[in-house]
Structures are given as C-alpha cells and as structure tokens.
Amino acid sequence: MTRIQSRIWTPIDFEQDGKFSDCLRLPLSTTKSAYGWIPIPIVSIKNGSGPTAVLIAGNHGDEYEGQLALMKIARELRPEDVRGRVIIIPSLNFPAVRAGLRVSPLDDGNLNRSFPGKALGTPTEMIAHYISDFMLPMADIAVDLHSGGFSLDYVQCALVRPGRTEDETDKLVELIHVFGAPVSFISSGDGGGGATTLNAVARELGVLCITTELGGGATLSKTGLRIAEDGVKRLLKHFGITPAIDVAESTGSELMEIPGRDFFLYADDDGIFEPSAEVGDQVEEGQYAGRLHSFDNPIQKPQELYFPRSGQVACRRYPSLTTRGDCLFNLMRPRAAS
Structure with missing residues (x-):
C-alpha cells in the first residue's frame, strides 16, 4: 500500500x-x-x-x-x-x-x-x-x-x-x-x-x-x-x-499514582457545584466532598457528595456550573512500591 x-x-x-x-x-x-x-x-x-x-x-x-x-x-x-x-x-x-x-x-x-x-x-x-x-x-x-x-x-x-x-x-x-x-x-x-x-x-x-x-x-x-x-x-x-x-x-x-476510576468523583446530575476541598488537600474515604445544588428547583435539598477513596486531591472541577458526567475531583496517593 x-x-x-x-x-x-x-x-x-x-x-x-x-x-x-x-x-x-x-x-x-x-x-x-x-x-x-x-x-x-x-x-x-x-x-x-x-x-x-x-x-x-x-x-x-x-x-x-x-x-x-x-x-x-x-x-x-x-x-x-x-x-x-x-x-x-x-x-x-x-x-x-x-x-x-x-x-x-x-x-x-x-x-x-x-x-x-x-x-x-x-x-x-x-x-x-x-x-x-x-x-x-x-x-x-x-x-x-x-x-x-x-x-x-x-x-x-x-x-x-x-x-x-x-x-x-x-x-x-x-x-x-x-x-x-x-x-x-x-x-x-x-x-x-x-x-x-x-x-x-x-x-x-x-x-x-x-x-x-x-x-x-x-x-x-x-x-x-x-x-x-x-x-x-x-x-x-x-x-x-x-x-x-x-x-x-x-x-x-x-x-x-491514580490506581483506578474509583479515585474519580463524578457528578450524577446537573447543578451548581459547591466543593469542600481544594487541590492538594488530603481527604479520607467517605469524607464530605461538597454538594450539588439544583438550579431547576430552588427549595430542593442539595445532593451531598462524598469522597469514594482516601487520597490527596490531584484536580477538581473549576467552573461551578456542572453537568451530569463532569469530573468533580480526582484523587492521587503515593505510588506503591513495585
């Protein structure tokens, strides 16, 4: 060819x-x-x-x-x-x-x-x-x-x-x-x-x-x-x-290292994202990560979000306006010895 x-x-x-x-x-x-x-x-x-x-x-x-x-x-x-x-x-x-x-x-x-x-x-x-x-x-x-x-x-x-x-x-x-x-x-x-x-x-x-x-x-x-x-x-x-x-x-x-997809936190809905952690913060599994406010229903209780794993925040979403599927946080941890 x-x-x-x-x-x-x-x-x-x-x-x-x-x-x-x-x-x-x-x-x-x-x-x-x-x-x-x-x-x-x-x-x-x-x-x-x-x-x-x-x-x-x-x-x-x-x-x-x-x-x-x-x-x-x-x-x-x-x-x-x-x-x-x-x-x-x-x-x-x-x-x-x-x-x-x-x-x-x-x-x-x-x-x-x-x-x-x-x-x-x-x-x-x-x-x-x-x-x-x-x-x-x-x-x-x-x-x-x-x-x-x-x-x-x-x-x-x-x-x-x-x-x-x-x-x-x-x-x-x-x-x-x-x-x-x-x-x-x-x-x-x-x-x-x-x-x-x-x-x-x-x-x-x-x-x-x-x-x-x-x-x-x-x-x-x-x-x-x-x-x-x-x-x-x-x-x-x-x-x-x-x-x-x-x-x-x-x-x-x-x-x-970022061992897998469970070190990512994604939005499950549309809304305004209010984060509770910054890049570089150390967080624990189950720790409160922030909330997602509905802009369709002002009196609806915000969806509370929690970190899926323990680690350090490698990145977080920058704009507050969020759509379902957006990455909100990505966590990292010290690389395991090989």
Whole structure:
C-alpha cells in the first residue's frame, strides 16, 4: 500500500544548521479562501549532530503555562547553545489557541484525543498525523506541556506512561526526576485519552515522552510557568542538547499514582457545584466532598457528595456550573512500591 503523505508543509529545512522561525501550513479550503492555509508557528534550532528534542504546547488551546514557557525558550536559545536540534511548537492546536478553547473551532476536534490522526482527515486529525508521522520519528525526547484548561484546576505535576520495556520505564522515571515537578505520575492514561494521545503514540514509537499538568482554570499560574520553563531546560541539559544552559538543579519529584476510576468523583446530575476541598488537600474515604445544588428547583435539598477513596486531591472541577458526567475531583496517593 502506498504511504499517504501529510498535507501539512513548511518551508523550514529541519536538517539545516541555524535558527529558523516560520510555521507549519495546515491546508483549509473555505468559502472565503479556496486555497488557504492556517499557520502553526514553529521554531527549529540546529547545530551539528546530536539528539533531537521536540517541544510542544498548545495541544489544547486554553492551557497557557507551556505555551509561554516554550515561547521564552524559543527566544532565548541560540544555535551556538545547541548540540543537536531543538524543534519548538508552542501553539500546536493553533485554531484552538486563537479561540481560547480546548477543542478546535474548525471541527470540534480534541487534538489530544485524535492521535495518531489521519493524513486526509479533518484539520485536527491532519495535525495529529503530522506529529505522529513526521515529528515524533525525529525525536529522541518529546515534551507535551498541558494544564487543566477551562474545566479543571490541577496540581502541578509531570506524567509519563510505562515504557514498552523495564529499561524504558527506568529512563522515563529518571526524566521525571530531572524535570522536577513537585509530584509526578506513571499512568496508563486510562482515566484520560487512552491510546489516542500524543504520549501514547510516542510510546508506541519508542520515543521517550514526558507530559505535564501545570495549573488550570484557563488562566496562568506563575508557579506552573516556572516549573515548565525550568523542567524543559533541565531535560535539554540532561540530553546534552544545551549543555551550558543556566538552570537550577532538580530536587526530584514525589511519585504518585491514580490506581483506578474509583479515585474519580463524578457528578450524577446537573447543578451548581459547591466543593469542600481544594487541590492538594488530603481527604479520607467517605469524607464530605461538597454538594450539588439544583438550579431547576430552588427549595430542593442539595445532593451531598462524598469522597469514594482516601487520597490527596490531584484536580477538581473549576467552573461551578456542572453537568451530569463532569469530573468533580480526582484523587492521587503515593505510588506503591513495585
């Protein structure tokens, strides 16, 4: 079968030494622009041979810490600082970034639920395919920076999937400690995107990949921004790509786990959510978690909610307005010794 090439293109030559800033061109034919394309900003910094780091943010458009961290790094790095290659895409889902949305306004596509994508698919599927088919195969290390976005407030953390082998898992755990977020997870991704995320495709390709959650509420956490910037710089230094970069040493990371779906608390009805706990709080199984107020019946007694397990709050719903099926809390606990 003939391999279908991506329809996305760029004038950047990723094999050329130097620093180049341009964009990926995502073709989009509309009534107002029959042969048009949408820009996705990209920076390539290369100096001789060496490892390649692919740094990505803006996979979801309403998550900002990673976007700003990568913009700052893109401005700061010079070719003479690099031994190898750094490719930076700070606003991968550019249509969603421009609109301030988690999903694309072009096709309602959730990019981090669209991997490995389709070469001839929707705009969101085409972006996922380009990353899966072209960018990740070039990478020795991939970083995909996320936050909680509009709907969640999240503990600042790093996440990896278990490797395909024990050796790969050991290397990923090492990267967690190099990155240096306060807490980190080794997660199968079953509570989120499963096999449809960038991280999942990277694993299948054998590319070491680390992702994050750095805040939430569709606003900017200064702490999350600092963690993102310092963590990425430490990874680049660890791989020998920017050996002289100025960044503080990591103090390590506390390994946590979310063992299963019973560590999630979901809304069983629509209403206004009144939480009783904040991100980072330690809670006990059966402890009062908050209440859900009916906006249809003002005199109806609110539904009281209770934590299903003991643990620490990893994230909670940020907007008060809630629909049945929304995640209200996600709990974590220290990772069990293997």
